[in-house]
Amino acid sequence: MSAIAAETPSLFRIFWPPLRVSQTRTPSTPPLPPRLTPTACHGAASLFRAAARAEQIHAANHARVIGILGGQAEAEIHPVEVKSTLENLKAALNGEQYEIDTMYPGFLQEATERKNTAAIRTFHGALEAEKTHARLYAEAIALLAAGKKDSWIGEARDFYVCPICGYTSETEEEHERCPVCNCPWERFEIIR
Numbered sequence: 001m002s003a004i005a006a007e008t009p010s011l012f013r014i015f016w017p018p019l020r021v022s023q024t025r026t027p028s029t030p031p032l033p034p035r036l037t038p039t040a041c042h043g044a045a046s047l048f049r050a051a052a053r054a055e056q057i058h059a060a061n062h063a064r065v066i067g068i069l070g071g072q073a074e075a076e077i078h079p080v081e082v083k084s085t086l087e088n089l090k091a092a093l094n095g096e097q098y099e100i101d102t103m104y105p106g107f108l109q110e111a112t113e114r115k116n117t118a119a120i121r122t123f124h125g126a127l128e129a130e131k132t133h134a135r136l137y138a139e140a141i142a143l144l145a146a147g148k149k150d151s152w153i154g155e156a157r158d159f160y161v162c163p164i165c166g167y168t169s170e171t172e173e174e175h176e177r178c179p180v181c182n183c184p185w186e187r188f189e190i191i192r
Contacts, residue, residue, distance in 0.1 A: 041085045042156040042157075043140070044144070046156050047136055047159060049159075050159030050191040053161045053189065053191050054133065054161050057164070057165065058129070061122040061126070061166075064122070065116070065118045068118055085144060086144050093141060096130050096137060097134060100131055100134060104127040105127075107123045108120060121181075125162075125164070125180050129165060129166040132167065136170060156192050159190075159191045161188060163188070165181040165183070169188075172185075
């Protein structure tokens, strides 16, 4: 372990956020119970997929920094309980708010104190993406709670995810580059 890593054990303890995992259905996967059967909320499903892709990008970026510090990233997968679309959106929003209000500010403070520019960069990118996710989850919750399934929440739609920092947009940006990391727009991944 590098000297920097040995000096920053708290960074390793809090650096690796829990992974969000999805299970792909295969022909051998048993059918979903009736309460988990997909509803007409295809836009919400698209949003969950886009946010999951952004989280994969954050995890890879964080793991890269941990490796630079001489550590090895490890993840502990926790079981999740799938609930209604509205309940899942609310849980996702709560998670994003925690990351925006508590987790990433703490990470950024420690990385700044240690002058770790690689960690600052990955935490900043993740924080900005989480802000977008929170806004989109809040909008989806409002639409679903109001019964507006004829809005974007009901139809599968494209989301655009920056492959460098995970910034997520629901529309094609008027910018030529990512507003967070300056990645060219042409490199953004389209997630439906």
